[in-house]
Amino acid sequence: MNAAYALALAFILVLGAGPWFIPKLHALKFGQSIREEGPQSHQVKSGTPTMGGMMIILGLTVATLVFSSWTKEVMLALFVILGHFLLGFLDDYIKVVRKHNEGLKPRQKLLGQIIIAGLVAVFGGLPTDLWVPFVGNIDFGYFFYAFMMFVMVGITNAVNLTDGLDGLASGTVAVASFFYMLVCAAMGKGELAVMLAATVGACLGFLKFNYHPAKIFMGDTGSLALGGVMAAAGILTHTELLLALIGFIFVCETLSVIIQVASFKSTGKRVFLMSPIHHHFELKGWPELKVVWVFWTVGLVMGILGLMVYMFGN
Structure with a gap:
């Protein structure tokens, strides 16, 4: 019941x-x-307010603190989320307020992500086991921490890459979070x-303003923080492998760049x-809304598949 209250x-x-x-x-x-090398159709979006991620984090953080117990896991999750929120805020601040288009340099942003992941690895006190579908929990020893850091940096960047169309990131994160919520409930x-x-x-509320044509963008302030949500969900449940299914859209976005x-x-x-x-599908002639709806649908299907893998593979 608290979950329903927190959502509301x-x-x-x-x-x-x-x-x-x-x-x-x-x-x-x-x-x-708007980047000049991006699709030309996006140039009309130039000047749309950004840093809307502050709204998402306001809703997410307050609702979590009000309706959840302040357990070690919840505090660790909020540390990951708020750490990436601050990193994204700094990036957006440099771009928007200081008028430096590039924001943080890629290596600076990566360093920030590695520091957050490293702090979790060193001070998080996490067990070193990893859940493998249809096998069970396997203790990977110290290798787990390196893998955990890789997952955290990878998924936060993946969600950041997904934030390129109106409503795309907020919708896909809402879908993935819903299915991870069910996984967490099943795990106790x-x-x-x-x-x-x-x-x-928070994501559904943001969609009211971010759905095409967007009145506001979340910026790195929001996308990195939401990547932190996905990272925390996977790492704190030791289901990092399941994250590849439930977060399938984010994985595809990253692989396409690589x-x-x-x-x-x-x-x-x-x-x-x-x-x-x-952007590939946009340049193939798909309307922006079609791309978003197809990606949401794929995310929904993969979320169902991920939930089934957990239920039957546990």
Whole structure:
């Protein structure tokens, strides 16, 4: 029941914050700069307020603190989420306020992510076992911490890459969080389920303003923080392998970039018209809304598959 309350409170908080927050960002001229190398159809979005991730984190954090017990797992999850929120906020602040288009340099952002992951590995006190579907829990010893850091950095970057179309990241994270909420409930991790329910509510509330045509973007402030949600869900349940199914869209987005870069550097040819892969479909002629709805649907199907794998493979 607390999960339902957390979802509702997060939804209401974000929904209520939008009408006040969006005009403030307009007044401060916190508008998004659109990359010239991106699809030309996106240039009309230039100037749309960004850093809307602050609304998501407001709803998510308050609802989690109100309706969950402040267990070690919940506090660790919030540390991961808020750590990435601050990293994304700094990146957006440099781009939007300081007017430096690139924001943090890639190596600076990566270093920040590694530091957050490293702190969790060193001070999180996590067991070193990993759940393998249809096998059970296997103790990987110290290798687990290296794998955990890889997963955390990978999934936070993956969600960040997914945030390229109106409503794409907020919708896919809402879907993935819903299914991870069910996994946590099945595992008896009710407090983490409350945090994930709050994420669902915050993302759905944000969609009111972020759905095409978007009135606000979440920016790295939101996308890195939501990547932190996915990382915390996978790592604290020791189901990092399941994250590849429930977060299938994020994995595809990342792989498309890796494949594109590797192909171009090795052969001089591009596999996709543009990466991440959502831009490929745009350039193939798909309307933006079609891309978003197809990706949401794929995320839903893979979420169901992930839940079934957990239920039958446990």
